[in-house]
């Protein structure tokens with residue numbers, strides 16, 4: 001019985017189970033199909049608003065790569081979602097559950113033997129950002145930022161239009177989710193962005209071959225085996241500038 005928006009619309013609808021171990025999130029786990037998952041919306045009534053909003057990041061995730069009409073719904077209802085309108089939340093949780101069930105039943109890889117992980121869209125940087133922050137950045141916040149980053153990257157590759165990119169960034173912010181965090185821009189002594197280690201971590205997690213899902217166009221997806229790190233850094237800088245973060249003075253053409 002998932003008891004948060006995030007678990008009701010995402011992590012609870014599946015066959016993966018995990019527990020934290022020695023400071024690592026979901027380090028130990030099993031694949032075990034449940035007999036049933038009960039999403040009781042009454043359990044969401046007592047959630048603090050910011051925790052409720054975290055779950056919306058996963059709704060955006062699945063909508064952006066699988067269902068344009070659902071994305072438009074999220075975008076149109078952003079103001080109501082921001083305040084946790086139960087009626088709209090109900091629709092969101094239900095549609096996400098359907099999309100997850102559909103994925104598990106039809107992906108041909110419910111036990112994740114291959115390296116394709118469409119539901120990990122936006123997650124390579126999210127996981128890294130969470131751990132870099134000592135988990136003070138929550139998963140939903142980190143996923144929203146990861147979505148913003150990879151959607152911008154997809155726009156730079158010409159996979160989605162600038163107009164659609166703007167819709168995604170605006171909608172995330174309209175529901176109260178972030179699209180940038182200063183930790184994205186932190187560099188090591190040799191000037192490499194620490195967040196990019198997330199790509200290596202993700203490659204390892206997948207068993208050695210990188211497979212990153214990107215929107216192509218909004219509402220559908222493509223998988224790429226390589227990420228152009230310089231282009232990704234441009235995207236980080238662009239989000240930083242957009243967020244009005246100081247100490248970033250790069251000038252380049254914005255995709256908008």
Ligand SMILES: [Zn+2]
Pocket residue numbers: 010058123139143
């Ligand atoms: Zn997630």
